[in-house]
Amino acid sequence: MIINHPLLGPRDAQEFTYLGDANLIDRPDWQADGAGQAFYEYLYLRDNPAGLHRELWYHEQGDRSWLVVTRNISTHEITKVELARDVARAKGRGK
Amino acid sequence: MRYSGFRVIKEALTGHKGWQPAWRDPTPQAGYDFVIVGGGGHGLATAYYLAKEFGKARIAVLEKGYIGGGNVGRNTTIIRSNYLLDGNEPFYEFSMKLWEGLEQDFNYNAMVSQRGVLNLCHTDAQRDAFTRRGNAMRLNGVDAELLDREGVRKIAPFLNFDNARFPIKGGLLQPRGGTVRHDAVAWGYARGADQRGVDIIQNCEVTGMRIENGRIKGLETTRGFIGAAKVGVAVAGSSSRVMAHAGMRLPIESHVLQAFVSEGLKPVLPGVITYGAGHFYVSQSDKGGLVFGGDIDGYNSYAQRGGLAVVEDVCEGGMSLMPMIGRARLLRIWGGIMDMSMDGSPIIDRTHVEGLYFNGGWCYGGFKATPASGWSFAHLLATDTPHPTARAYRFDRFQKGLMIDEKGMGAQPNLH
The missing domain is CATH 3.50.50.60 (FAD/NAD(P)-binding domain)
Structure with a gap:
């Protein structure tokens, strides 16, 4: 599998480690009401779809950036690669 | 009927x-x-x-x-x-x-064959962990035997005992384990x-x-x-x-796990053997093929096939544990989809x-x-x-x- 890194170009997936669903970016607010339930769902429950899946890959053997890769889980076709930093900032996370 | x-x-x-x-x-x-x-x-x-x-x-x-x-x-x-x-x-x-x-x-006839499952250990810490696991098994009334190096050698003399990095120190054997068709x-x-x-x-x-x-x-x-x-x-x-x-x-996440079968060989393996230093496990089928496998590919997948990187990794594990496997040709590789729970x-x-x-x-x-x-x-x-x-x-x-x-x-x- 080749991941087309936004900064470095096409890289072998073996250079990366895999974390999982990109929703892991959306860490719940620990002070909000119902934070217990929110953290349970955040930590343990997954959509696990058979089609397109947005997921976090870490370029450990490269520039150590986190990527959000959109991949079809049934065919391994990668349709989009973004820097996780950009995805999180677009959601208003971090300054 | x-x-x-x-x-x-x-x-x-x-x-x-x-x-x-x-x-x-x-x-x-x-x-x-x-x-x-x-x-x-x-x-x-x-x-x-x-x-x-x-x-x-x-x-x-x-x-x-x-x-x-x-x-x-x-x-x-x-x-x-175990x-x-x-x-x-x-x-x-x-x-x-x-x-x-x-x-x-x-x-x-499901060909239930209790030839034993042997988990190998390669460090003192791993042997301690196996001692603990064997004791836990025995407390539950299950058969477990801790083998030293010579005990392992008696069962499987062909293993690479003196691997410089991962010498075989012993193993945990469950004699009632085995394989089924x-x-x-x-x-x-x-x-x-x-x-x-x-x-x-x-x-x-x-x-x-x-x-x-x-x-x-x-x-x-x-x-x-x-x-x-x-x-x-x-x-x-x-x-x-x-x-x-x-x-x-x-x-649950769905992941793919690959399995491998070599050409048919004369009986060489006494039972199931698992490598403690890499992820590799092997047994021999009744037809003679070595049946082995290792890690899952590591990313979500619903495709019933895996990547070549894991093939290489598994074969390296096999070569490191039992170098004689290098003489066998690989016949088939396939993948299955696992429910990997949290x-x-x-x-x-x-x-x-x-x-x-x-x-x-x-x-x-x-x-x-x-x-x-x-x-x-x-x-x-x-x-x-x-x-x-x-x-x-x-x-x-x-x-x-x-x-x-x-x-x-x-x-x-x-x-x-």
Whole structure:
């Protein structure tokens, strides 16, 4: 599998480690009401779809950036690669 | 028709004209008391025990493809009960006891072969961990033997004992572990269930669930609506997809695991051997092929094929453990889809929908569990109470902090 890194170009997936669903970016607010339930769902429950899946890959053997890769889980076709930093900032996370 | 030696001789003398199909091909009825989704080993075993042990009738098994085409035909056929934790060990030992009587029970030759499972250790710390695990097994009444280096050498002299980085220090042996002919397990359960009136409906995919007032009414399928009082879902690998019909999100990711078979060789391996320094396990089939495997590919996948990087990794593990494997040619490689759960342990539980029950999350240890999984699931479906050995396999264990995390990896499915 080749991941087309936004900064470095096409890289072998073996250079990366895999974390999982990109929703892991959306860490719940620990002070909000119902934070217990929110953290349970955040930590343990997954959509696990058979089609397109947005997921976090870490370029450990490269520039150590986190990527959000959109991949079809049934065919391994990668349709989009973004820097996780950009995805999180677009959601208003971090300054 | 009962199978026996006498029968084989009689058929041989009469031109083999008396054999019949091992199970019927019925058209689905309008409704059943029990519908099991998934005609794999676990689903068929569930239907079999529901009919045989719990005296239930009007049972159907729905299978998307054909019997034996899923994970029951894609595993590496190993059976063992060498677990550490109390939530697991009695369940897998229950399974082992069922394996030991299975062939007589369902009158089918499943080639249950208890040649032993040997886990190798390569460091002092690993030997301490194996001592602990062996003791935990013995406390649960399971056979476990800690072998020193010479003990291992006696069983498997061909191993690479003096690997500079990972010398073999000893091993934990479960003599009652071994292998089973996996297809025969599916066929035997299918035949046994069919003989007891269970309808096995193939090429029938579930496309929706009819749920009214929080109660299951039946299933929409590619062969029309099938009514059901109780539905048991046993579709490990596709659990998230099927349970999504009931609006559920599961603590499960689907991953692909590859398995490998070499060309047929003369008998070289005494039993199952697992490498403690890399992830590699190997046994020899009755046809002579070395059957081996290693890690999952590590990222979500519904494709029943894996990547070459893992092929290389597994073969490196094999070469490092038993260099003689390098002379064997690889015949076949295939992949199966695993339900990787968040703590590496399975789930057998009811759901928030009345009459809908779930069995899944087997990670890559589902095959050995087949008989006990079927029995426990049948117990749950028939009596609405969990089987004593499967009491810990609940959905809410994640919420309550009661995880059964054999490997201590946390909620990271690709590490279990």
